[in-house]
Amino acid sequence: MKTKKGFTLRSLGNEHLLVAESLEMTNFNRMISMNESAAMLWKEIDGKDFDAETLTNLLMENYDINRDVAEHDVTTLLKSWKEAGIIED
Amino acid sequence: MTTTEQQYFALMRAALWQQPVEFDGAPDWKGIMSIARHHTTEVLVADVASRLTGDNAPSDALLREMKASMRANLINQLELKQILTTAITALRDKGIDSVLLKGFSLALLYPNPNLRQFGDIDLFVGLQQFHEACKVLRTLPGGYNWGDEVDSGRHYNIEFGHHPMEVHRVSADIENPKDLAFYATIEQDGLVDNRQTIDFEGFPLPVPSKEFTVFFTFLHAWEHFLITGVGWRQISDLAMCLHTYLHQPTASQTAPFDLDKLRSWITAMHLMEPWQAFGLLMVNYIGLPSSETPFYDPSCTRRAQKLYDRVMAEGNFRRPNRFKYRKPKGRIAKKTHAFVGIFIDFFQLAKVFPKQAFRELNSALKTSFSKNFQKK
Numbered sequence: 252m253k254t255k256k257g258f259t260l261r262s263l264g265n266e267h268l269l270v271a272e273s274l275e276m277t278n279f280n281r282m283i284s285m286n287e288s289a290a291m292l293w294k295e296i297d298g299k300d301f302d303a304e305t306l307t308n309l310l311m312e313n314y315d316i317n318r319d320v321a322e323h324d325v326t327t328l329l330k331s332w333k334e335a336g337i338i339e340d
Numbered sequence: 341m342t343t344t345e346q347q348y349f350a351l352m353r354a355a356l357w358q359q360p361v362e363f364d365g366a367p368d369w370k371g372i373m374s375i376a377r378h379h380t381t382e383v384l385v386a387d388v389a390s391r392l393t394g395d396n397a398p399s400d401a402l403l404r405e406m407k408a409s410m411r412a413n414l415i416n417q418l419e420l421k422q423i424l425t426t427a428i429t430a431l432r433d434k435g436i437d438s439v440l441l442k443g444f445s446l447a448l449l450y451p452n453p454n455l456r457q458f459g460d461i462d463l464f465v466g467l468q469q470f471h472e473a474c475k476v477l478r479t480l481p482g483g484y485n486w487g488d489e490v491d492s493g494r495h496y497n498i499e500f501g502h503h504p505m506e507v508h509r510v511s512a513d514i515e516n517p518k519d520l521a522f523y524a525t526i527e528q529d530g531l532v533d534n535r536q537t538i539d540f541e542g543f544p545l546p547v548p549s550k551e552f553t554v555f556f557t558f559l560h561a562w563e564h565f566l567i568t569g570v571g572w573r574q575i576s577d578l579a580m581c582l583h584t585y586l587h588q589p590t591a592s593q594t595a596p597f598d599l600d601k602l603r604s605w606i607t608a609m610h611l612m613e614p615w616q617a618f619g620l621l622m623v624n625y626i627g628l629p630s631s632e633t634p635f636y637d638p639s640c641t642r643r644a645q646k647l648y649d650r651v652m653a654e655g656n657f658r659r660p661n662r663f664k665y666r667k668p669k670g671r672i673a674k675k676t677h678a679f680v681g682i683f684i685d686f687f688q689l690a691k692v693f694p695k696q697a698f699r700e701l702n703s704a705l706k707t708s709f710s711k712n713f714q715k716k
Contacts, residue, residue: 270414
């Protein structure tokens, strides 16, 4: 998997927003709000090839959670990123 | 200084220097946000406020408002960025050099550029390329121009959607002919001979020289103070310029900042006293270290206090109308009204900066007489 081009992660207050940079794509619907851990993962994998295992390992390295919880969170996250159209195979 | 003002400045310092907020007492959010709006700094303040937790955190309703204003500012910036890069590229393709004044060139000096608010684009192209540049920009998609550039003095206005762009033939309104002549040499130095290119998220953005950026940002704040009211937005801009160029030179800014050049410009334009008063405000209220404030003079506290009072009362573009009545009709009445206005401005300015007030009065009277003479 890869992140799609044309998105930039920006932080405003306690919000992390993934924003479509092009004017045609830019409106409130193209701002995807991310929590702290999702933002951390995005920063790590942006522009690189990655898979679910990469994300799981990153979560376990950065947060005090076991593999089962990390895998479950990554599955949920990848589903939402695919639905949002911000990653591609 | 009121407690609310202290709290506002605590938030501003936290935003500008990425420091924790130190509050004295429970925050008066209504009052703080009112000051922040008055000075076009609500997004900076909202960024810090929305990260607070516990008793000091704003209410949920206010947090929603803050998030909405931060997002709206971001959307605005993204739209302006697209217009700006399209315009500069189109000009470049036709061999026309342009330099961005204010806007992103200042926002990029903030710790988080997305928090600096601005609503338009100021592009300097100079006298020689002015008409050609206007012609190119008029043809860009989405552009709607109003007025004829031949008749405009300082700049030409184009609108892209609801975003105005000012195409500048000169960068500042200076009435005094001697000052204007000297300012032309400053423009040549900072906007032509020594302009720099910085990276703007992958786009090569032409911006003024470091010295011009500092001087122009100060001059812009001064013009606001003279005419429409200056806010902490302009003062923060100056603090961020000074901090960036005098404290943390980056690889792209290897040449040392030329303080002698800055001093000569400020002195030649007779603005050292205002400079030093603004310097004290930056140090005392928004936390710019005095070591990063050139020509710092802590002895001008009385003048700085008067300046502070005016800044707080007026804010960015918020100077109250100096007349309590409507502009009169009739030629003589209008002229009398204009002259009275000149003297009201003089007395207001003289309370803080007497020397500059006399210079401004002199220029305003000359301009006024000259206009009347030309009409006859």
